[in-house]
Amino acid sequence: MGASADLATIRALIQRARNELLRVPGAAIPGVMAPSIFFLGLTSVFGNLTLLPGFTSESYQSFLVPVTLMQGAAFTGAATGVNLARDIEQGWFDRLLASPAPRPVILAGLVASAGLRALIPATFLLILAFAIGTHWPGFDGLAVALVIVMGMGIVAATWGTSLALKFKTQSAAPLMQAGMFVLVLFTTAYAPMDLLQDWLQAIATINPVTQVVEAARQGFVGEVTWAETWPGLLALLGLGVLFTALALRGMRRMTY
Amino acid sequence: MVAALGARSVKQTARRPQLAAPLFIFPTLLLAIQTGGAGRAVDLPQFPPVQSFLAFMLAGAMVQAVLLAGNSGAIALALDIEMGFTDRLFAAPISRFAVVLGRLAGTAMLGVIVAVWFIAIGLIFGANIEEGVLGAIWIVFMTSATAVAFGSLVAAIALRTGSASIVQGLFPILFVVLFLSSAFFPVNLMLEPSSSLAEYNPLSFIVEAMRQPIISGFDGPDELKGLLSVIGIAAVGLTLSGVAVRGRARRG
Numbered sequence: 001m002g003a004s005a006d007l008a009t010i011r012a013l014i015q016r017a018r019n020e021l022l023r024v025p026g027a028a029i030p031g032v033m034a035p036s037i038f039f040l041g042l043t044s045v046f047g048n049l050t051l052l053p054g055f056t057s058e059s060y061q062s063f064l065v066p067v068t069l070m071q072g073a074a075f076t077g078a079a080t081g082v083n084l085a086r087d088i089e090q091g092w093f094d095r096l097l098a099s100p101a102p103r104p105v106i107l108a109g110l111v112a113s114a115g116l117r118a119l120i121p122a123t124f125l126l127i128l129a130f131a132i133g134t135h136w137p138g139f140d141g142l143a144v145a146l147v148i149v150m151g152m153g154i155v156a157a158t159w160g161t162s163l164a165l166k167f168k169t170q171s172a173a174p175l176m177q178a179g180m181f182v183l184v185l186f187t188t189a190y191a192p193m194d195l196l197q198d199w200l201q202a203i204a205t206i207n208p209v210t211q212v213v214e215a216a217r218q219g220f221v222g223e224v225t226w227a228e229t230w231p232g233l234l235a236l237l238g239l240g241v242l243f244t245a246l247a248l249r250g251m252r253r254m255t256y
Numbered sequence: 257m258v259a260a261l262g263a264r265s266v267k268q269t270a271r272r273p274q275l276a277a278p279l280f281i282f283p284t285l286l287l288a289i290q291t292g293g294a295g296r297a298v299d300l301p302q303f304p305p306v307q308s309f310l311a312f313m314l315a316g317a318m319v320q321a322v323l324l325a326g327n328s329g330a331i332a333l334a335l336d337i338e339m340g341f342t343d344r345l346f347a348a349p350i351s352r353f354a355v356v357l358g359r360l361a362g363t364a365m366l367g368v369i370v371a372v373w374f375i376a377i378g379l380i381f382g383a384n385i386e387e388g389v390l391g392a393i394w395i396v397f398m399t400s401a402t403a404v405a406f407g408s409l410v411a412a413i414a415l416r417t418g419s420a421s422i423v424q425g426l427f428p429i430l431f432v433v434l435f436l437s438s439a440f441f442p443v444n445l446m447l448e449p450s451s452s453l454a455e456y457n458p459l460s461f462i463v464e465a466m467r468q469p470i471i472s473g474f475d476g477p478d479e480l481k482g483l484l485s486v487i488g489i490a491a492v493g494l495t496l497s498g499v500a501v502r503g504r505a506r507r508g
Contacts, residue, residue, distance in 0.1 A: 038431070044446055049297060181282075190293025
């Protein structure tokens with residue numbers, strides 16, 4: 001099979017994911033609703049944390065919005081894993097594996113759609129955030145945030161896919177969501193690094209998603225710089241490579 | 257019969273990770289994240305005097321977990337209806353309401369487990385219960401009673417609709433109710449309009465009734481308001497469940 005056939009396979013799998021979304025639009029609701037509720041709820045509950053000396057933003061919603069964007073992307077990406085688990089349970093994925101398409105191409109088709117789908121909750125959340133007074137991050141800040149959202153959607157999808165291939169059941173869904181939940185929230189999600197408790201500061205320092213959150217946040221709380229952007233992109237790349245390797249190993253194990 | 261159905265309900269939750277995970281994993285993770293992330297809030301001048309933010313947060317985590325326990329129990333009840341198991345029980349020579357009570361007995365037991373779990377976490381990580389053993393017993397009782405009260409409300413919806421997906425869809429609403437209460441932060445430090453809404457949310461009364469024995473000791477009026485809120489919610493929930501059971505039996 002040549003590159004054009006590989007691209008056609010990826011396109012077909014993206015189209016299938018898009019069809020699922022069009023035919024069952026309700027499936028997108030949890031990915032939109034949960035982060036929106038968290039965003040509004042946490043803003044109203046913890047909004048006065050900005051009064052703490054050393055807090056780096058005067059607006060808690062501006063500080064929080066990148067975290068909820070990551071949550072939306074993570075939920076949407078993890079849904080790819082749940083859908084794959086359903087396909088495995090129903091035998092559809094076995095038929096896909098029996099096709100002459102290379103395993104990495106199948107995986108690319110599965111996760112690429114997650115990158116695009118992650119823009120759905122992001123769009124909704126941004127409209128909501130701007131409506132309640134979140135700072136405008138500038139076109140550069142917005143572009144960086146959206147690229148990172150797509151990257152996070154792909155990372156979450158590779159994570160969900162690797163778990164779906166391991167457990168082969170939709171019952172693993174809480175694990176797919178909880179894994180992403182931990183990665184996104186054990187960061188500087190609620191407060192700047194200096195204001196975190198020591199133990200969380202230690203975890204956030206080594207958690208690569210902290211760099212991702214900070215890169216997405218920069219436009220909302222200040223200026224966009226390359227120095228704050230590249231660590232986030234590198235962290236996404238590293239996580240993507242790691243989870244892709246796990247997912248491909250899972251596919252090999254399913255075949256042989 | 258109620259005990260047997262209750263035991264079945266607890267076993268069912270323990271065996272299905274999708275039912276058990278929301279009870280323990282999510283509230284515990286959220287407790288850790290909020291304590292670590294927003295813990296410095298105790299330095300705010302308007303924050304009530306507490307030994308630690310963890311001590312302040314424990315009651316909120318327990319209430320969050322039991323709301324989810326009630327929801328999980330109702331999802332399992334709706335699944336039983338979808339699969340026809342409840343119809344077989346309704347056809348048996350037992351009180352139909354016993355079927356609901358059995359499910360709620362399981363939810364009450366889960367409430368006890370949740371309370372013990374979070375009290376243990378609090379003690380391990382340095383949050384003392386100022387009221388001592390009596391305070392701990394009161395917290396376990398209130399947690400279990402709250403689980404039954406909210407469980408009966410959601411069970412009524414499960415019985416009325418017979419659809420697990422509808423009951424599952426209530427999950428975000430539970431979080432809205434939680435955020436609009438004093439579960440995670442003192443009401444005087446919350447932003448408007450949440451602050452005003454939280455002041456009159458019965459869930460705030462329940463949380464405060466469980467929080468006081470942890471952070472300072474029993475407070476008569478707070479404990480009474482919490483208890484009355486639980487009784488009120490349970491009365492509404494059980495009445496609605498009774499109506500829903502009769503309606504389901506009538507429809508066949």
